[in-house]
Amino acid sequence: MIALYILVLLFIVASAYSILSIHKDLPRYVTATKLLMSFILIVLMAIGYCMPVYIAGVYKIHIFTFFYLIILFLTLLTLYMAVSQWNNDYRSLSAILIPLAAIISIISLFFINSPRHMTIGHNSIMVIHIVLALLGEVLFFVAFASSVLYIIVSWQLQKKSSMKFINRFPSLSVLSKLTSFSLSRSLFFFTAGIIIGIIMLFQFYGNLSSGSPKEILMYTAWGIIFMLWLISRWHITSNYYLSIMIIVSFLILMIVFMASNVVITSGFHSFR
Amino acid sequence: MKEYIPQIGMVGMSHKTAPVETRECFAFDTQVLESFVNNAKKHTIQEMVYIATCNRMELYFVSNQIEEATQEVIHLLEQFAGLQREHFEPVLYKKYHKDAVRHLLCVASSLDSMVIGENEIVGQVKDWYRWATLHETTGTILNKLFHQAFRTAKRVRTQTEIARNPLSIAFIAVELAKKIFEDLSKQSVLLIGAGEMAELILKYLTKFKIGRVTLANRSLHNAQRIASEINQDATIITLAEIIETIPGVDIIISSTGAHHYVLTKDMIQEAVKKRSKPVFLIDIAVPRNIDPEAGDIHDVFLYNIDDLKSIADENLKSRLNETTLAYEMIDADTEEFLHWYESLQIVPLIAKIKESFETIRNDELKKYRRRKLKHLNDKDFAIIEELTQQIMTKTLHIPISYLKELGTNSNSKEAKEKTKLLQEIFKL
Numbered sequence: 001m002i003a004l005y006i007l008v009l010l011f012i013v014a015s016a017y018s019i020l021s022i023h024k025d026l027p028r029y030v031t032a033t034k035l036l037m038s039f040i041l042i043v044l045m046a047i048g049y050c051m052p053v054y055i056a057g058v059y060k061i062h063i064f065t066f067f068y069l070i071i072l073f074l075t076l077l078t079l080y081m082a083v084s085q086w087n088n089d090y091r092s093l094s095a096i097l098i099p100l101a102a103i104i105s106i107i108s109l110f111f112i113n114s115p116r117h118m119t120i121g122h123n124s125i126m127v128i129h130i131v132l133a134l135l136g137e138v139l140f141f142v143a144f145a146s147s148v149l150y151i152i153v154s155w156q157l158q159k160k161s162s163m164k165f166i167n168r169f170p171s172l173s174v175l176s177k178l179t180s181f182s183l184s185r186s187l188f189f190f191t192a193g194i195i196i197g198i199i200m201l202f203q204f205y206g207n208l209s210s211g212s213p214k215e216i217l218m219y220t221a222w223g224i225i226f227m228l229w230l231i232s233r234w235h236i237t238s239n240y241y242l243s244i245m246i247i248v249s250f251l252i253l254m255i256v257f258m259a260s261n262v263v264i265t266s267g268f269h270s271f272r
Numbered sequence: 273m274k275e276y277i278p279q280i281g282m283v284g285m286s287h288k289t290a291p292v293e294t295r296e297c298f299a300f301d302t303q304v305l306e307s308f309v310n311n312a313k314k315h316t317i318q319e320m321v322y323i324a325t326c327n328r329m330e331l332y333f334v335s336n337q338i339e340e341a342t343q344e345v346i347h348l349l350e351q352f353a354g355l356q357r358e359h360f361e362p363v364l365y366k367k368y369h370k371d372a373v374r375h376l377l378c379v380a381s382s383l384d385s386m387v388i389g390e391n392e393i394v395g396q397v398k399d400w401y402r403w404a405t406l407h408e409t410t411g412t413i414l415n416k417l418f419h420q421a422f423r424t425a426k427r428v429r430t431q432t433e434i435a436r437n438p439l440s441i442a443f444i445a446v447e448l449a450k451k452i453f454e455d456l457s458k459q460s461v462l463l464i465g466a467g468e469m470a471e472l473i474l475k476y477l478t479k480f481k482i483g484r485v486t487l488a489n490r491s492l493h494n495a496q497r498i499a500s501e502i503n504q505d506a507t508i509i510t511l512a513e514i515i516e517t518i519p520g521v522d523i524i525i526s527s528t529g530a531h532h533y534v535l536t537k538d539m540i541q542e543a544v545k546k547r548s549k550p551v552f553l554i555d556i557a558v559p560r561n562i563d564p565e566a567g568d569i570h571d572v573f574l575y576n577i578d579d580l581k582s583i584a585d586e587n588l589k590s591r592l593n594e595t596t597l598a599y600e601m602i603d604a605d606t607e608e609f610l611h612w613y614e615s616l617q618i619v620p621l622i623a624k625i626k627e628s629f630e631t632i633r634n635d636e637l638k639k640y641r642r643r644k645l646k647h648l649n650d651k652d653f654a655i656i657e658e659l660t661q662q663i664m665t666k667t668l669h670i671p672i673s674y675l676k677e678l679g680t681n682s683n684s685k686e687a688k689e690k691t692k693l694l695q696e697i698f699k700l
Contacts, residue, residue, distance in 0.1 A: 025433075154550075157452065157573045162586045163437050163444070166451055172550055173454040235548030240570040242548075 003050075004112060007043050007071075010036055011102035018095040022168050030091050033098070034082050037075060044072050061130065062117040063271040066261055067108035069130070073138040074101040086178065089170040093178075096145035107258070116271040125200045132193030133218065137257070139186035140225060144250035146178040147243035154240055176239045179246065183229045190222045217260050224249050277617045278318050279338040280413060282372040283345055283364055284330030287386050290363035297353040297360070298329040302403070308352050309409050315344045319411040321404040321418065323379075325396045327386050332376060334413045342366055373417060373613075374606045380421040381428040382435070383598055389434040389591045394425040413616070417609060424605040431601065432594040437587035441580045442472040444587070445554050446480060449523055452552050452573060460484035462521040464514060464535075465528030466494050469577070470556045471501070473525055478502045486521060488514050490528075515539060519546035525554045526561040533563045540566040554580075611680055618679030621691060622672055624700045629668060633660050 014036040021029035051065060078097050081090045153169045170178075197218075201207055209215065228249060231242055265272050285295060300308060305322060312320050312333075319334035331349075335341030346364070350357045367375050378384045382393045401418045404410045410418070429435045438444050446456075453459045460483050463474050478485065485506040489495040492508065499506040509517060511534070518524065518539065528534055535553070540563070544551060550571040555562040560576055567574030637657060645653060675694070678687050694700070 153451070154571070157448070158567065160575065160579045160583070162590070163447060163451075163583055164433065164587070164590050167436070171450060171454040172452050238544065238548055238571045239550065 001112065003043055003047050004109065007040065007047065008102070008105045008109060010040050010043065011071075011098070011105045014040060015099040015102045018091070018098045021091050022095045025164070025168055033094055034079075034090075037079055037082075037094075037098070041075050041079060044068075044075055048072065060117045062111075063114050063261065064108055064111045066271070067104055067111060069134050070138065071101050071105050071108065073134055074104070074141060077138055077142065089174060089178070092149050092169050093142070093145050096148055097141060100141060100145075111262075116265070118271050125196060125203075129193055129196045129200060132189050132196060136186045136189035136191075136193055136225070139182045139189060140250060140253070142182035143179050143186060143228075143246050146175045146182065147246040147250075150175040150179065150239060150243040151247070154243075172239065176242075179239075179243065180232045183225065183232055183246075187222075187225050187229045190218075190225055194218065194222055213264050214260055217256060221253050221257065224253060277613075277620075278334045278336045278413065279369060280332070280334055280372050280417065280613075281338045281342055281366070281368045282330055282332045282375060283342060283349075283366050284323075284328060285360070285363050285365065286328035286330075286384065288384075289365060290360070294355070294360055294363055295327075295329060297355050298349065299324045300352060304352060305403075306407065308348060309407055311348055311351075312345070313409070316341045317344065319414040320409045321401055321414055323397055323400045325393065328379070328384075330376075330379070332372065332414060332417070334411065338368060370606060370610060373420075373609055374602060376417060376421050377424045377602045377605055378599075380425040381598060381602060382425070383428075383595060383602070387439060388588075388595065389436075389439075391429070391435055394422065394429075397425075398422065413613070416612060420605060420609045424602060427601055427605070428598045432597050434591050434594045434598055437590055439584050439587055439591075441469060441577070441584060442476045444580050444583050445473045445525075445575070446476045448573070448575065449477065449552055450480075452550050453522060456483070457481045458483050459522040460486065460520065461523040461525065462486045462488060462514075462517060463498065464488045464511070464524065464526040464561065465490075465530075465557065466498060467527030467556055470525045470527035470554075471498060473554060473556070474498070475502055477523070478504050482523075484521075486517055488517070518551075519543040521551070522549060523552045523554070524562075525556065527556040528561050530557070530561055531559055534561040535563065535566065537563045537565045537569070540572055541569055544569055544572060614681070615676065615679035618675050618691070621694065621700065622675050625672070625675075625694075625698055626668065628698055628700065629664050633664055636660075 014033055017029050017033040017036060020026075021033055047068065051062075051068065074097060078090075078094050078101075081087065081093060086093065149169060150172060153166065153172055153175065156166050156169070157172075169175075197215075198208055201210060228242070228246055231237060231245065237245075261271060285298070287295075300322070308322070309320065316335045316337045317333045318336070321332045323330045323332070331345055333341055333345060346357065346361065349355075349360070353360070375384070380394050380397050382388060382390050385393050397418070401410070404414070438447055449456060449459070456477060457480075461474065461477055463470060463485070466489060474485070482504075485499075485502065485504055486509060487495040487498055487506050488509045488511055489498075490511060495506075495508040499508065511528075514534070518535070519542075524535070526534055540551070540553070550573060553562050553566065553572065553574040555574065555576040558577065562574060562576075564574065564576070566572055637660060640656075641648075641653060645656065648656070678690060681687050
């Protein structure tokens with residue numbers, strides 16, 4: 001419990017530093033953000049180690065675990081960015097991704113002691129399905145972050161803002177590449193997650209669909225991401241409008257996705 | 273203690289003190305400079321570095337008699353520039369010790385330049401320093417000083433924003449293009465009309481290996497001239513062909529003498545519909561060639577000459593704001609250098625102590641070799657020599673370390689007293 005409060009506090013501080021790194025344009029804030037994120041990962045690992053998932057020979061995922069996994073993947077992703085080809089753009093991307101992770105960590109506090117859980121059974125195929133779906137979701141977070149940055153840079157360039165400010169952000173071309181990159185990866189993981197889900201359903205229940213509200217939502221999310229990927233792939237509209245579409249889609253999907261996991265208590269693989 | 277260590281001095285003139293007619297007399301070619309340096313070596317000057325750029329001429333030197341050396345340098349300048357002393361001495365500045373060190377650090381960091389934050393100066397200072405080292409006119413002090421200056425310049429350039437934001441209109445246009453497209457080699461540019469500034473922007477873009485160049489001009493001759501000047505393959509089109517061309521280009525530079533909009537909002541809107549990438553429009557013309565309302569279209573970035581100028585002004589302001597931080601770095605580095613420089617004052621004393629111990633050791637060894645150790649062969653005696661050397665080195669290690677520590681603050685009263693005491697003890 002204390003570890004969770006520490007985690008939320010660390011996320012709030014890291015968010016403040018990530019925003020300050022853009023606002024003040026000082027490298028020490030970027031270093032502080034990276035250090036804090038590394039520390040957050042350690043705390044997350046410790047929480048994960050203490051969190052029961054395999055109880056009495058059965059995989060059980062509590063509703064808190066669902067939030068935990070999103071936060072964990074977002075943390076891993078921001079840390080990966082710091083050491084990957086996206087390192088130059090880490091500062092601006094982290095200023096969006098870390099506050100998002102902070103918000104989710106705050107929401108998760110309300111479910112720490114919730115008994116609601118999803119029983120997965122004896123096999124680990126469901127775990128793979130969940131991990132793939134969440135990876136797809138987290139990569140969609142990146143597409144959202146790069147789209148928000150695209151809009152910001154685009155506005156700043158149209159407003160003829162000072163170069164001192166514009167230089168703190170990646171170029172429009174880099175942002176549009178990152179959007180396409182994260183969209184395609186998000187689609188890949190979502191697709192893989194869905195295929196594994198179908199196989200699992202067929203294997204254990206003999207059906208290709210359970211018809212649960214969460215499953216319908218998953219297909220809808222996949223459809224939206226597929227549509228966005230197609231628009232990006234075939235350059236159907238300008239990058240500006242694509243960015244707006246991604247932002248709107250992300251917000252709708254996230255609200256519905258979070259709400260469906262919290263509100264829906266019946267049906268296949270819901271948190272009961 | 274002061275008499276042990278040579279002092280640093282400099283004389284020079286810059287755009288701030290002397291007109292170009294005076295400065296140009298002191299821009300020596302290398303042959304003249306070689307002769308100048310050879311003459312300087314004959315006098316009291318121990319180390320010397322000459323720096324000449326279009327904005328300055330400066331001479332840094334090291335001497336035990338710094339005032340005499342300054343007069344010698346001025347005399348040599350008079351001799352080699354062919355100007356009478358009274359004609360240039362009023363515009364000449366002379367700086368010594370801390371002021372000279374700080375001045376060089378400011379020059380190398382381009383804080384004393386005409387355009388603050390320009391990048392060329394450090395390269396020029398490096399070239400002149402290299403020339404001086406090749407001609408063996410530098411020594412311990414100037415070598416250390418110039419390396420410190422290069423380090424400080426790098427620190428100022430990387431840790432402040434002094435050199436980050438460009439000041440030239442053409443360069444700002446290129447920087448903006450990079451902010452939109454990142455890799456310019458995959459982009460295409462269309463130049464409509466001709467004009468000094470527009471051509472300059474095009475030249476900068478070709479320097480960054482812009483992908484494809486199209487020139488639209490009323491006069492074929494003009495277009496061909498620009499194509500040959502940019503040294504890159506270019507497609508030449510007529511003004512009437514612009515409409516079909518614009519959907520395929522990423523950067524449009526317009527600079528025609530037309531009194532109407534060459535590119536209207538509708539034309540740009542139509543072009544944008546046919547592409548997914550953004551488009552960068554640079555309108556250098558007065559009166560303007562591109563409808564300003566075109567700048568309201570999403571993914572269209574329109575900059576006119578006033579927009580670019582206001583960015584240049586803002587960048588200049590930001591550079592000037594950064595000078596405070598840069599001066600703080602320079603002051604800190606000046607102190608660091610002077611700290612090292614002060615420690616040099618103890619070096620001759622250490623050398624004298626070592627010399628005195630070495631003399632005692634050698635004398636005693638010789639005495640013993642003649643009498644008590646005469647039965648030893650050369651090999652065995654060499655071992656005894658090595659042993660005494662080791663004993664001496666180890667015995668002196670702690671006092672010498674203490675002296676070096678003392679040297680870092682050799683101007684303090686305590687250090688002076690202790691040094692004096694040591695000199696008395698060892699009768700140095």
